[in-house]
Amino acid sequence: MPPITKDLIAQHNLTGEEYQKIIDILGREPNLTELGMFSVMWSEHCSYKSSSVHLKKLPTTGPRVVQGPGENAGAIDIGDGLCVVFKMESHNHPSFIEPYQGAATGVGGILRDIFTMGARPIALLDSLRFGELHSAKNRHLMKGVVSGIAGYGNCMGVPTVGGEIVFSDIYALNPLVNVFCLGVAHTDKIFRGTAAGVGNPVIYCGSKTGRDGIHGATMASDSFDDKSEQKRPTVQVGDPFTEKLLLEACLELMERDLLVGIQDMGAAGLTSSSCEMASRAGNGIELDLTVVPRREPEMTPYEIMLSESQERMLMVAKAGMEDECLAICRKWDLDVAVVGRVTGDGMLRVSDQGKIVAEIPAKALADDGPRYERPYQPPSYQDMLTNLNYDVIPDVKDANAALLALLESPTIASKRWVYEQYDHMVRTNTMVRPGSDAAVVRIKGTNKAVAMTVDCNSRYCLLHPYEGARLAVAEAARNLVCSGAVPIGLTDCLNFGNPERPDIMWQFVMAIEGMKDACEHFQIPIVSGNVSFYNETNGLSIYPTPMLGMVGLIENSERTMTQWFKAEGDDVFLLGSSREDLGGTEYLKVVHAREQGSPPYLSLEKEKALHECVLSLIHDGLLQSAHDCSEGGLAATLAECCMSGTEHTFGAVIRLTRGRLRKDAVLFGESQSRVVISATPVHRQAILDRATRYGVPVEVIGAISGTRLVMYVGDEQSTEKVIDQPVAMLHDRWALSLERTLSGA
Amino acid sequence: MNIGVVVFPGSNCDHDCQHVFRDVLGQDVTMVWHKESSLAGLDAVILPGGFSYGDYLRTGAIARFSPVMQAVKRFAADGGLVLGICNGFQILLEAGLLPGAMLRNKSLHFICRETYVRVEHASTPFTNTCKPGQVLKIPIAHADGNYYTDPVTLASLQANAQVVFRYCTADGVVTPESCPNGALDNIAGIRNAAGNVLGLMPHPERCAETMMGSDDGRAIFLSMIMSCERKPSAGVH
Numbered sequence: 001m002p003p004i005t006k007d008l009i010a011q012h013n014l015t016g017e018e019y020q021k022i023i024d025i026l027g028r029e030p031n032l033t034e035l036g037m038f039s040v041m042w043s044e045h046c047s048y049k050s051s052s053v054h055l056k057k058l059p060t061t062g063p064r065v066v067q068g069p070g071e072n073a074g075a076i077d078i079g080d081g082l083c084v085v086f087k088m089e090s091h092n093h094p095s096f097i098e099p100y101q102g103a104a105t106g107v108g109g110i111l112r113d114i115f116t117m118g119a120r121p122i123a124l125l126d127s128l129r130f131g132e133l134h135s136a137k138n139r140h141l142m143k144g145v146v147s148g149i150a151g152y153g154n155c156m157g158v159p160t161v162g163g164e165i166v167f168s169d170i171y172a173l174n175p176l177v178n179v180f181c182l183g184v185a186h187t188d189k190i191f192r193g194t195a196a197g198v199g200n201p202v203i204y205c206g207s208k209t210g211r212d213g214i215h216g217a218t219m220a221s222d223s224f225d226d227k228s229e230q231k232r233p234t235v236q237v238g239d240p241f242t243e244k245l246l247l248e249a250c251l252e253l254m255e256r257d258l259l260v261g262i263q264d265m266g267a268a269g270l271t272s273s274s275c276e277m278a279s280r281a282g283n284g285i286e287l288d289l290t291v292v293p294r295r296e297p298e299m300t301p302y303e304i305m306l307s308e309s310q311e312r313m314l315m316v317a318k319a320g321m322e323d324e325c326l327a328i329c330r331k332w333d334l335d336v337a338v339v340g341r342v343t344g345d346g347m348l349r350v351s352d353q354g355k356i357v358a359e360i361p362a363k364a365l366a367d368d369g370p371r372y373e374r375p376y377q378p379p380s381y382q383d384m385l386t387n388l389n390y391d392v393i394p395d396v397k398d399a400n401a402a403l404l405a406l407l408e409s410p411t412i413a414s415k416r417w418v419y420e421q422y423d424h425m426v427r428t429n430t431m432v433r434p435g436s437d438a439a440v441v442r443i444k445g446t447n448k449a450v451a452m453t454v455d456c457n458s459r460y461c462l463l464h465p466y467e468g469a470r471l472a473v474a475e476a477a478r479n480l481v482c483s484g485a486v487p488i489g490l491t492d493c494l495n496f497g498n499p500e501r502p503d504i505m506w507q508f509v510m511a512i513e514g515m516k517d518a519c520e521h522f523q524i525p526i527v528s529g530n531v532s533f534y535n536e537t538n539g540l541s542i543y544p545t546p547m548l549g550m551v552g553l554i555e556n557s558e559r560t561m562t563q564w565f566k567a568e569g570d571d572v573f574l575l576g577s578s579r580e581d582l583g584g585t586e587y588l589k590v591v592h593a594r595e596q597g598s599p600p601y602l603s604l605e606k607e608k609a610l611h612e613c614v615l616s617l618i619h620d621g622l623l624q625s626a627h628d629c630s631e632g633g634l635a636a637t638l639a640e641c642c643m644s645g646t647e648h649t650f651g652a653v654i655r656l657t658r659g660r661l662r663k664d665a666v667l668f669g670e671s672q673s674r675v676v677i678s679a680t681p682v683h684r685q686a687i688l689d690r691a692t693r694y695g696v697p698v699e700v701i702g703a704i705s706g707t708r709l710v711m712y713v714g715d716e717q718s719t720e721k722v723i724d725q726p727v728a729m730l731h732d733r734w735a736l737s738l739e740r741t742l743s744g745a
Numbered sequence: 746m747n748i749g750v751v752v753f754p755g756s757n758c759d760h761d762c763q764h765v766f767r768d769v770l771g772q773d774v775t776m777v778w779h780k781e782s783s784l785a786g787l788d789a790v791i792l793p794g795g796f797s798y799g800d801y802l803r804t805g806a807i808a809r810f811s812p813v814m815q816a817v818k819r820f821a822a823d824g825g826l827v828l829g830i831c832n833g834f835q836i837l838l839e840a841g842l843l844p845g846a847m848l849r850n851k852s853l854h855f856i857c858r859e860t861y862v863r864v865e866h867a868s869t870p871f872t873n874t875c876k877p878g879q880v881l882k883i884p885i886a887h888a889d890g891n892y893y894t895d896p897v898t899l900a901s902l903q904a905n906a907q908v909v910f911r912y913c914t915a916d917g918v919v920t921p922e923s924c925p926n927g928a929l930d931n932i933a934g935i936r937n938a939a940g941n942v943l944g945l946m947p948h949p950e951r952c953a954e955t956m957m958g959s960d961d962g963r964a965i966f967l968s969m970i971m972s973c974e975r976k977p978s979a980g981v982h
Contacts, residue, residue, distance in 0.1 A: 150854075150855050154796070154855055154886070154888075155755070155757075155796040155799060155800070156757065157757020157758070157795060157796075239799070240796070240799065241754070241755050241796060241798065241799025241800075241801065242799075244754075244755055244757065244796070244799075245754055245755075332754065333754060419857075420854075420856055420857055420858050421854050421855050421856070421857070422855075422857060423855070423857045423886045424857055425857060425884055425886060425948070425951045425957075426757060426758060426761065426794075426886065426951075427760065427761060428761045428764060428765075428950065428951050428953075428954075428957060430957070431956055431957070431958075433958075442956065444764065444768075557956070646859070646958070
């Protein structure tokens with residue numbers, strides 16, 4: 001083995017102090033294998049060294065919480081002896097280097113996190129960020145990522161039921177691929193990553209170990225430059241077929257009660273799975289690499305311990321059950337071997353060909369990594385971003401053109417081109433398919449359904465990270481509520497730039513504070529998550545993007561709600577009130593090319609009242625539709641209500657009062673805590689009374705009628721028709737925009 | 746009625762078929778591992794959708810060598826009902842139980858969406874509860890559903906009433922635009938000459954309950970149950 005030089009230490013992304021800490025732990029210099037193991041476990045990606053002091057502030061408990069952060073995924077009780085297990089993870093860096101495989105293995109990784117817990121995955125959602133589609137490179141990245149998600153998820157037979165995509169050139173060199181997965185498990189049969197029981201066998205199952213993905217975790221903990229695409233060999237290659245076999249084998253092993261603990265070999269592969277399982281149980285593990293199934297015979301211990309080959313699991317079985325475990329894995333044509341056993345001395349001891357090649361205290365490797373309280377301060381440019389003089393921006397003259405531009409903009413346009421490539425119906429649970437505020441899947445064997453959404457407006461977060469994070473929580477919850485679901489839990493995927501920069505760290509700390517305040521107010525626990533730092537290329541950082549995956553419960557699945565209008569003649573109401581919230585809007589970006597201003601005002605109290613009001617209206621069967629008002633404002637929201645239905649489109653005649661607001665603020669402003677609902681006229685008074693009782697502003701703004709969307713805006717003096725468009729034309733522009741853009745590539 | 750659902754490595758609509766027959770339609774369902782060599786006691790067999798063997802090499806190309814396929818061939822030869830859905834259809838083609846082949850969809854993409862199919866023949870064991878010309882709304886989910894065969898075979902399929910389902914508009918008109926994948930003659934489903942083996946690209950198991958948005962797929966399963974109840978068990982294999 002080569003001597004450990006300063007260069008070698010630097011190549012492993014370890015600082016001098018971190019290296020000294022390793023020497024202190026071992027009482028000697030590490031060998032190369034040990035250096036590699038420390039470097040991956042103490043990477044930002046695995047150790048959360050810059051984030052953990054702040055993550056501790058997040059609310060993680062509640063009466064329904066079965067498993068909070070710290071395991072492969074979080075779990076929330078939904079009654080009937082069942083729980084939902086969910087988590088969201090990023091695969092940003094690999095997806096930029098190699099979009100198909102990067103995205104595919106992102107899906108594979110999160111699926112394993114879910115079925116490792118004993119849950120059968122039943123839904124996937126994705127949050128994606130790309131640069132604008134006028135660039136061929138961005139179109140290539142998007143097509144590759146979408147194909148990768150489809151290729152993996154479809155083959156696994158887990159439906160991709162929803163998601164969101166936002167385009168901004170700030171993501172051109174750092175696209176984001178965040179994948180959310182949810183599974184269902186029996187609450188009393190949750191499996192955890194623990195190596196309990198001294199003497200128990202440690203079993204390796206899944207694909208063979210190859211040289212792919214070595215140092216993936218380290219790559220994910222570094223910034224990019226122009227040479228990053230040369231890192232392609234660090235991206236893993238996915239094999240969804242093997243993962244499908246692994247899924248079925250694992251669930252069968254769990255059902256037969258043969259396992260003590262199980263963990264997938266994700267980032268940092270065999271190293272992380274073994275030391276983390278040992279550390280959680282306060283035990284040690286002995287591994288014999290000689291018997292690890294491998295693709296190439298000449299692999300070194302360093303390569304085997306750091307490989308991130310996909311579709312592999314490490315399991316601790318009950319003593320004496322080895323043969324039964326091996327038989328089940330072999331039935332599913334998987335490679336399998338007993339590679340070690342649990343020990344009582346707390347050491348991760350790795351041998352190869354009879355020689356010990358690494359010997360490290362498991363806890364030190366897994367849990368005693370460095371922790372940093374990195375300095376933070378607001379960037380000097382922050383005030384420039386938020387201070388916007390609206391007097392220099394003329395009010396809208398041609399609202400029809402502005403609406404069309406918004407509906408056609410890829411962020412707002414229909415994502416049909418994307419979700420039709422995903423199998424979103426397999427497993428026959430999908431009650432609300434992609435294209436409504438939230439996806440809804442039923443829970444077979446019960447009368448319940450689960451709603452899911454992924455959300456984050458990163459422009460709001462750029463302009464005000466604290467407010468932006470609160471707004472993200474509020475909107476995610478509102479999306480669920482509009483589907484008839486009570487929010488019960490949250491997972492996060494925090495995408496930021498380089499944490500060693502105080503301005504980026506400030507964004508991170510502020511976003512955590514915002515999430516904390518909003519989650520505490522709504523009493524929504526955060527049960528799992530992931531941090532992705534170093535989303536920065538050539539010194540340019542992405543917008544702060546604290547992506548949220550929120551889960552809601554619908555007790556009576558018959559009371560599931562969708563966003564689109566249902567019947568001619570129904571009343572249209574606006575719940576909530578409009579303010580002059582133009583800052584950070586899609587309208588300012590698309591029509592005025594400005595990403596500035598203060599994000600919309602949010603009162604958590606008003607938001608909560610709105611949620612309770614909408615849920616009560618849906619619960620009592622008073623509504624035909626409910627749609628959250630977000631990007632593109634009231635005009636885009638109403639257009640979506642008219643045209644996003646799967647069966648029919650509808651027209652509507654809408655009259656809005658302007659008061660002292662600008663016309664564009666009324667039409668395209670993104671004031672929060674607003675929902676557009678529709679109902680048969682017989683319920684009009686009941687709805688007005690109910691909203692008033694909940695303290696929610698309410699107004700009948702029009703009716704579903706004809707085949708055109710007609711909108712009037714008026715004040716005390718006069719009323720003006722500002723929008724008048726055939727819905728068929730709006731639909732054409734909105735539904736086919738992405739397809740037109742992408743098929744030209 | 747006892748329905749066998751074959752489980753190949755990579756099948757992923759096996760549970761969905763089991764759910765519909767067992768939980769929705771109240772039938773007995775036996776999951777048949779692909780290494781089984783007998784289908785004794787079964788009244789009908791489903792080859793479900795999914796990605797058998799990962800669709801590696803070519804859809805259905807490896808699954809056709811699974812031991813169970815010998816039993817499926819005998820079962821079919823003895824007149825037993827065999828329904829291949831999506832990947833199951835592709836396996837039936839590769840196994841030679843149905844003629845033709847699947848090309849990549851015309852768009853080159855995987856497509857998951859609702860389609861309309863017209864029942865071209867209502868006298869088959871799979872459509873006897875339908876009316877001739879009835880339009881069913883059934884979703885598709887595949888990358889390789891672009892049915893192709895040579896002109897002679899196509900002519901004989903048409904002449905022998907073997908084209909059972911064709912993609913159409915909501916009103917039942919067969920148009921090029923209503924064909925989602927480029928399939929020859931808008932073919933969505935064909936049967937063998939004997940009439941007891943059906944391959945179908947759309948997924949009727951995904952629309953057998955109203956809460957899934959449509960229960961049109963139920964007609965196909967009810968037809969199979971009717972057919973089996975009319976004749977004594979074929980299960981002597």
